[in-house]
Amino acid sequence: MVTGLLERVEYKRKYRTPQIILENARQLTSITEEEASRLIAASQKTLWEKFWDLSKRIFKGRVKKERKAAQRL
Structure with missing residues (x-):
């Protein structure tokens, strides 16, 4: 189980960074270096x-909890 998790983390680190994704896209299309850096x-x-x-998400969660509590009263 641990090795599977480590393999997934390694895969994501290797293949899912914005630079790698754009490098792959640049090879498939013909994006210039300048366009790629702007996209990154x-x-x-x-x-x-x-x-x-993050603060918006926390605030929304707090508001939802307060509304639910008010509906119970």
């Missing part, structure tokens, strides 16, 4: 965007 930059969120998305 667009696909990676900034730290602030990640924080903002």
Whole structure:
């Protein structure tokens, strides 16, 4: 079981990074280096965007719980 998990992690690390995906796409199509770097930059969120998305998800969950509690009363 552990070896299967390690194999999956290794596979994802090897084949699923944005750079690898775009490199494969560039080979299939004919994307230039500049277009590929722009796509990589667009696909990676900034730290602030990640924080903002996480805080929105937490807030939505909190609001749902409060609504359910209010409906029970």
